[in-house]
Amino acid sequence: MMDILANLWLGLGVSVEPMNLVYCFLGVLIGTLIGVLPGLGPTATVALLLPITFYLPPVGALIMLAGIFYGAQYGGSTTAILVKLPGESSSVMTCLDGNAMARQGRGGVALATAALSSLFAGCVTTLVIALAGPPLAGMALAFGPSEYVALMLVGLIGAVTLAHGSVVKAVAMILVGLLLSMVGTDVNSGQMRFTFDIPQLYDGLDFVPLAMGLFGLADIIINLEETEGRGIDPSPVHRLWPSLQDFKDAWPAAVRGTALGALLGILPGGGATLSAFSSYALEKKVARDPSAFGKGAIQGVAGPEAANNAGAQASFIPMLSLGIPSNAVMALMVGAMMIHGITPGPQIMTKQPDLFWGMIASMLVGNVMLVVLNLPLIGLWVRLLRVPYAYLFPAILVFCCIGTYSLKNDVFDVLLMAGFGVFGYVLKKLDCEPAPLLLGFVLGPLLEENLSRAMLLSQGDLTVFVTRPISAGLMAVAAGLLALILLPAFRRQREVAFKE
């Protein structure tokens, strides 16, 4: 315990060196400014800004990159709340209630809740990393393919609870997401699947055109339809800061979200995304009034925001202690470390303690800086909500198009987005919700790969899922969730039947 405090102290010493503070601040600032643009999520932002860190000393470069990463993550939540555009899969859940709050004139409260929940999650997770990084990384290694399959089933079944309407349709949306995730070249056999001989589809669909179409474009069409072309009225801002009641409602959700995020974020793949989705599902289950979700429940912002930040931060654990990047951003970080001649792995903690602990301590500093930087900006962002819709929606259109284009400098993605916009509108008309679809899309490749690997290892024996302890436990959770979902649905149908 004393060692860790001493180490953290060493790290803090490194991270509050004036130049490192400057790098951290610049990273957070630039990350936020770029991350706010629709379509540019953390991955794209870090990739775009990677080159500018080549000229910095190694510690400074990594601190700045980490700052860019948090900034972009938070910037993405800002766009999600203000204009309902998720730039990244982990901010999809923030869209739902955050944007609903913004429309009720509580945009400032939503932004402040997001910032404070993220700060809380960030600080707690940093301590978790410092205390339990290596053992937790070991937990990720204990996860074999069958455990991953079981975990993803829990996540996907949990996603069903996100939807308001029919359970069957929500399941169907997950399946459509899985189907979309298969577009591209099959990694194992090289078989082209659902590519229609279009070269741009050989690498698969990208998340951004899909999410921008389903949420951004479809939402514009729906807004214009519902208001007969006038567009939604900018709602008067009631208050900028959360009230005491808001705090009381939000903090338990933030604590639960942090715990989920810190656990699930360590796992490779959709860690941050899965934790945000699960946190939302959990909040909706434990809430006294689940029907408030989707209509501006503050827990629906606090939980997922804490979870995705904790998850994002926890994804540093396998990267720093095992050298395994758990997602695209971490892969970029590993790349940046290699460029500076650092090989991430278990030895980094002993060989370069100033770098390891400096980076961990800078997470604390970065999270605080993020909040200090963003709280004053809330007033500015909220003013954006007062822009009349006739001006706002063309601007959203422009940023959607150019943000999507900037991914690969290819107009094909823009056309895809147009197609998904229409598809999203059709889904809305048919009472199908796009959020489960996106989770299916993100988890699809992992699910397929792990399912086939689990079956290969067990030689086609399906009982592995219940004979291995962790996987059996997760399967039990999945079965329990399924029962929880199906029972009320049956009850409701019976009630309807009795009324007739």
Add this chain to the structure above:
Amino acid sequence: MTHTLRSPRSAASRLRSPQDLAAGLLLSALALGGLWLARGWEAGSLAMMQAGFFPRLVCYFLLAAGLATVLRGLTAQRTATLAWAWRPSIAITIAVIAFAALLDRLGLVLAILALIGIGGLAGRPLRPGPFTALWATLATSCIAIFSWGLGLPLQIWP
């Protein structure tokens, strides 16, 4: 532009939930399309899954969900009509397609003009003065952020 109206329940309308029926048909069609496209892919066995296994698995589940939704559409006791907002949906889609078509040929500034010009028809179009101001602001900020700031290779003028 039309609203989704709750029509008064009439004994004559046997089709209780056109939404569910249409959703079910769409889902079933997607599943059948997927199965048809996947027809030539080897499925392998449970122990040795090939490229065709997972698509088929998902499509069969999807088909089941689609058929269940069709069934619900035929029996459910909800009355609602399907409406479609032609003007916004077509204007937004064509605007985005026009942007994609023009960007590489005529450059960013004119592509934005087409995008907000056609897209504006989705709602109530702005008067020429405010429209020009919006165009100028959006074009300048896009060039400043994406071309100068992030260094993307964007064609700006024709």
